Amino acid sequence: MNEKLQVFVEKIRAAKSVAIIGHKNPDGDALGSALALGRLIELNFGISPVCTYDGNIPETLGDVPLRSHMRYFGHLNISKPFDVVILVDYGTARHVEFASSIIQNAGYIIEIDHHKNEAPLGALCINDEMADATAVIVYEIMRAQNWRWDLDVLSLLALGIVTDTGYFKFARTGRAMRIMADMIDEGVRIRSVYDMLNNQPKKTILAESRAAASAEFYYRDRLAVATILNRDYRNMDGRGENVLDILARIKGVEYIALLKQQKDNQIGVSLRGRGRPVNHIAEALGGGGHIFAAGAVLRDSLENVHDRVIELFRGE
Numbered sequence: 001m002n003e004k005l006q007v008f009v010e011k012i013r014a015a016k017s018v019a020i021i022g023h024k025n026p027d028g029d030a031l032g033s034a035l036a037l038g039r040l041i042e043l044n045f046g047i048s049p050v051c052t053y054d055g056n057i058p059e060t061l062g063d064v065p066l067r068s069h070m071r072y073f074g075h076l077n078i079s080k081p082f083d084v085v086i087l088v089d090y091g092t093a094r095h096v097e098f099a100s101s102i103i104q105n106a107g108y109i110i111e112i113d114h115h116k117n118e119a120p121l122g123a124l125c126i127n128d129e130m131a132d133a134t135a136v137i138v139y140e141i142m143r144a145q146n147w148r149w150d151l152d153v154l155s156l157l158a159l160g161i162v163t164d165t166g167y168f169k170f171a172r173t174g175r176a177m178r179i180m181a182d183m184i185d186e187g188v189r190i191r192s193v194y195d196m197l198n199n200q201p202k203k204t205i206l207a208e209s210r211a212a213a214s215a216e217f218y219y220r221d222r223l224a225v226a227t228i229l230n231r232d233y234r235n236m237d238g239r240g241e242n243v244l245d246i247l248a249r250i251k252g253v254e255y256i257a258l259l260k261q262q263k264d265n266q267i268g269v270s271l272r273g274r275g276r277p278v279n280h281i282a283e284a285l286g287g288g289g290h291i292f293a294a295g296a297v298l299r300d301s302l303e304n305v306h307d308r309v310i311e312l313f314r315g316e
């Protein structure tokens with residue numbers, strides 16, 4: 001790890017231009033890690049990285065610190081290659097395909113991630129599948145290097161940790177919580193991190209409530225399946241976490257599947273397991289993710305995906 005960090009520092013020190021990219025449609029961890037890392041590089045190397053995204057940033061994340069530093073990829077001037085491109089929390093190449101022009105032309109590619117990825121893009125990979133969030137890795141780099149930081153950095157890293165662990169519900173070890181504890185001691189207010197996220201549009205909560213109310217139950221009520229139809233999907237902000245959370249509160253429910261009709265023939269599937277793995281089911285659907293929280297996007301009709309998902313859970 002130390003040798004990798006040494007290379008990281010050398011590459012950033014030598015760079016005149018740095019871009020930081022997270023996965024398309026950034027979530028709290030992708031956004032928080034990218035902006036925090038950008039600020040850390042600014043504070044410690046005297047260079048301002050360009051943080052960029054594609055797709056949508058959920059309105060829920062509209063009030064995060066340094067939000068204005070995150071720039072829409074389509075609006076960037078990319079005529080000159082970047083000396084260093086850093087990919088954070090990106091998952092797999094498909095999720096940063098939108099930036100392939102600057103990735104391919106980059107002088108050097110670094111990645112920092114906690115996703116499982118068989119084909120990393122980075123020449124330098126600071127990856128750790130055991131981290132509950134990419135923000136955990138960024139925080140540990142910051143500490144290991146004794147970097148200067150400010151409260152914005154800590155708030156952004158707290159945001160990444162809180163969102164990726166589902167408010168610590170999915171924390172697999174004490175690691176993320178110890179970091180959170182340190183950050184609280186350094187001045188992060190846990191209440192304001194939560195308040196920052198209680199910022200969702202009315203239409204989203206109503207659409208998610210309708211989806212939760214439409215849930216069906218299978219296999220002696222151990223599997224809950226909810227559907228968000230296209231007309232409601234358009235009103236959604238984020239990934240339907242509220243639906244998954246509500247259904248996970250039901251006694252006896254062990255698995256939750258949320259089917260999102262993104263387009264007529266494109267269905268997003270979010271899977272959650274309450275202490276039970278779901279990543280193999282997501283993989284069977286052509287997707288992936290984490291052990292207890294995974295998903296896939298299928299080009300098929302809602303009916304077909306619905307039946308396939310239920311069939312895959314048979315025998316679980």
Ligand SMILES: [Mn+2]
Nearest residue numbers: 029089134164
């Ligand atoms: Mn993440």
